[in-house]
Amino acid sequence: MKKFLNIMLIMVALTVAAPASAQIQFGVKAGLNITKANLSKGALSADNRTxxxxxxxxxxxxxxxxxxxxxxxxxxxxKIKVSDESGTYGYSETLNYIDIPINIKYSLGLGSMASVYIATGPQFSFNLDGKNIFEQSYTLKSSEFSWNVGAGVKLLSHLQIGYNYNIGIGKTAEINNLGDVIDEAYNKSFKSNTHQISLTYMF
Incomplete structure (x- = not known):
């Protein structure tokens, strides 16, 4: 319930903030992301996953x-995969979130058919899993804050093709107390950065 209320408050604030003279469009966005867990140091490494x-x-x-x-x-x-240098420890996990990206966008027209844009802004993410990952080694944060930087093209006023880089701010997950199982050589936490390719259709 708390996550739902947070989402609703953000959406209401956006509606109030929109200028009365603004042209408003609604649409559907979909795409692929490539995520990598950033480990500060230690014996663990992370691979990109789609x-x-x-x-x-x-x-x-x-x-x-x-x-x-x-x-x-x-x-x-x-999807995130973490493994150690020896290859004896390696786990993949699927993480599910509700994301609310809010971007300031500047568009430059290239005629009546197309335009290009740049965009940047914060993103609020809410963990839907609420679970430990990597064989109970790490506990996910219930919510995350990150920042988006992106660019793309608009075609025929309806279709948008974009690239976005999502930069994690703060921790995605923290290590559990495993005693001697994982020692000081291993990372105590990690955060994730994500490359995104999107296709948006505006009605």
Missing amino acids: GFFIGPTVEATIPLIGLGLDASLLYDNK
Whole structure:
């Protein structure tokens, strides 16, 4: 219930903040992500893994100046693999989140058919699993804060193709107390960064 209320508060705030003169479009966004867990140091390493995301999106653009705001409510499926140098320890996990990215977007027209844009802004993510991962070694955070930087093209006012880099701020998960199983050589926490390719259709 607390996660749901947080999501609703963010969406209401966005609606109130949109200028009265803005042109508002609704749409659907979907795409692929490549996630890597960033380990500060230690005997563990992480490999890139591919997942997906999908959900509704809304965009408000101020006419003439090309400046706007977009927000999405996305189901995000991430995959992470962690292993040690010897190959004796190796686990893959699927992580499920509700993501709310909120981006300031600037668009530059290339004629009546197309435009390019750059975008940046915060993202709020809520863990749907609420579980330990990697054989109970790490405990996921219930929510995460990250930052997006992206760019893309708009075609025919309806289709958008974009690239986004999501930078984790803070920890994604922390290690559990395993006694002698994992010693000081191993990371006590990690955070994840994600490359995303998206396709958006605006109605």
